[in-house]
Amino acid sequence: MTDFVEGPPYFDAARAGGYAWQDGTPWLLCRDGEARPALADPHLMKSWAEKQRRFIRWTRDAAMFNTAEVAQNYALYDSWFRADPRRQLKGRVLDIGGGWGLFREWWNADEDGCFVVHDPGVERFAVPPPETLRLQFAVGLARPAWFVEGFGEDLPYRNSSYDTVAVISALDHCALPSRVLVEAARVLRPGGRLFIVQGIDAEEGEKVPGRRFAARLLRVVSSPQRLHRVLRQRLFHRGDPHLHHFTLGKLLELVTDAGFVEANASVISPQFGVAVVEARNR
Numbered sequence: 001m002t003d004f005v006e007g008p009p010y011f012d013a014a015r016a017g018g019y020a021w022q023d024g025t026p027w028l029l030c031r032d033g034e035a036r037p038a039l040a041d042p043h044l045m046k047s048w049a050e051k052q053r054r055f056i057r058w059t060r061d062a063a064m065f066n067t068a069e070v071a072q073n074y075a076l077y078d079s080w081f082r083a084d085p086r087r088q089l090k091g092r093v094l095d096i097g098g099g100w101g102l103f104r105e106w107w108n109a110d111e112d113g114c115f116v117v118h119d120p121g122v123e124r125f126a127v128p129p130p131e132t133l134r135l136q137f138a139v140g141l142a143r144p145a146w147f148v149e150g151f152g153e154d155l156p157y158r159n160s161s162y163d164t165v166a167v168i169s170a171l172d173h174c175a176l177p178s179r180v181l182v183e184a185a186r187v188l189r190p191g192g193r194l195f196i197v198q199g200i201d202a203e204e205g206e207k208v209p210g211r212r213f214a215a216r217l218l219r220v221v222s223s224p225q226r227l228h229r230v231l232r233q234r235l236f237h238r239g240d241p242h243l244h245h246f247t248l249g250k251l252l253e254l255v256t257d258a259g260f261v262e263a264n265a266s267v268i269s270p271q272f273g274v275a276v277v278e279a280r281n282r
Helices: 042-059 067-082 102-106 122-126 131-136 177-187 213-221 224-236 248-257
Strands: 019-021 027-030 092-096 114-119 146-149 162-168 188-199 261-269 274-280
Touching: 027 122, 042 122, 067 102, 067 131, 067 261, 092 177, 102 162, 114 122, 122 146, 162 177, 177 188, 177 248, 188 248, 248 261, 248 274
Parallel strands: 027 146, 092 114, 092 162, 114 146, 162 188
Antiparallel strands: 019 027, 188 274, 261 274
């Protein structure tokens, strides 16, 4: 495991022995007894496990990734990244909760760069993404990456190892979001970048155009693919797979409480409630 200490994914030497490389794959999987951090709350972990099962079942349903919505989401992110070259994910990137590592699509690897996906859901490593995602994110999925099993609350990496930590549509699935962000700060180099993509709720009393019931209903009935998705969601994917819900204000509070500075937010889709938060490590 020495190579994985001096090179990607830059394990802490004391933690490297807890992982085994599965030959023929880019996967580094936890050895027995190393898969769960000590969160000291069995009820929280039980709730996490139940919601994770719902989420994994959802990711395996191709109808949840229909062509229209995948293209819409891709265009949303692509326009944001292309609006300013400085927004590209750069260098050594740790993608916490990154699943298939789709955001390699907007990764600019320099000579020393690497892309590491850290996720407890090894079921997603083993099953390729749906065809719609494979086609839309073909460039990113062809780029190299490491996939490491584990929780964001307990990162096994050396201090100051990464240039960028990304948490993309994942913080609301984490057991302890505040702890994830503290760990992110630890493994980021001084001045390194935190990048969060997160669905957000409206602030209390806030009215957002396009998110009212009538507008949502119109979007659904105007597209057979969206209607099919909603019906399958209602029939087969009942229950909220998210452990947390954030307003933009709460999200920024979590980031600053973790010690990050220069935090700024872009609501890239008020209609769908999607925000990007960027901040710098001290």
